[in-house]
Amino acid sequence: MTTISNNLQRVHALIAGACEQAGRPAGSVHLLAVSKTFGPDAVQAAALAGQRSFGENYIQEAVEKMAVVAEFELPHRLEWHCIGPIQSNKTRLVAEHFDWAHTVDRLRIAQRLSDQRPESLPPLQVCIQVNLDGGANKSGVAPDEALELAREAAGLPRILVRGLMSIPEPAADFESQLQVHQRAKRLFDDIAAQQVKGLERFDTLSMGMTDDLAAAVQAGSTMVRVGSGIFGRRHYPAAR
């Protein structure tokens, strides 16, 4: 068995354990494998071990990787999630190549993604990125602006708003991690409870990475984004 497939098994076991601890059904948390900086072979190994959903930060790097991966014989179709910052000049690549974008934090980006989404593809699934801890140099809308952005984005024809995404500042201890994740969960529940038209499928809370996965699941994450826990340490600087 490859290291990657071993790691995947271990991460699935961690998620299952965290679900059990939280009294949540097994299988209520989706695993996104974050393959940024790793090559097509790493994606292939994970896919052969059963992984379907992949997260990428650097859009150009991702699109090149997808083209190579598309030539491999794989047991299933892969789903690609953009989890990195999206500048205006990159929206077309995201709209044309990805299935999901987690990092929508302003209406202008949502509009461009909707306008540029090809008719031949289903609507792009998006999450609104929220900045819950005021991390200064981080993207994401302020919590009190998230509902308005979700409402406006929900009116766009070629994107489907699926939920919220959060990247808290790293915290070493479980309790601090849990507190920020619980704030995200409360905001998520608040928005879901508003019954906004176009938010009927607002069901995804994208949070938790290798080091705060258990706290995120405890708080109610439905999608964890795990990179180093699956692929190992990232060694080389990413090409942008």
Ligand SMILES: *Cc1c(COP(=O)(O)O)cnc(C)c1O
């Ligand atoms: C890199 C990255 C991850 C994965 O981080 P690990 O600590 O390697 O699990 C998850 N989410 C985002 C937004 C990232 O940039």
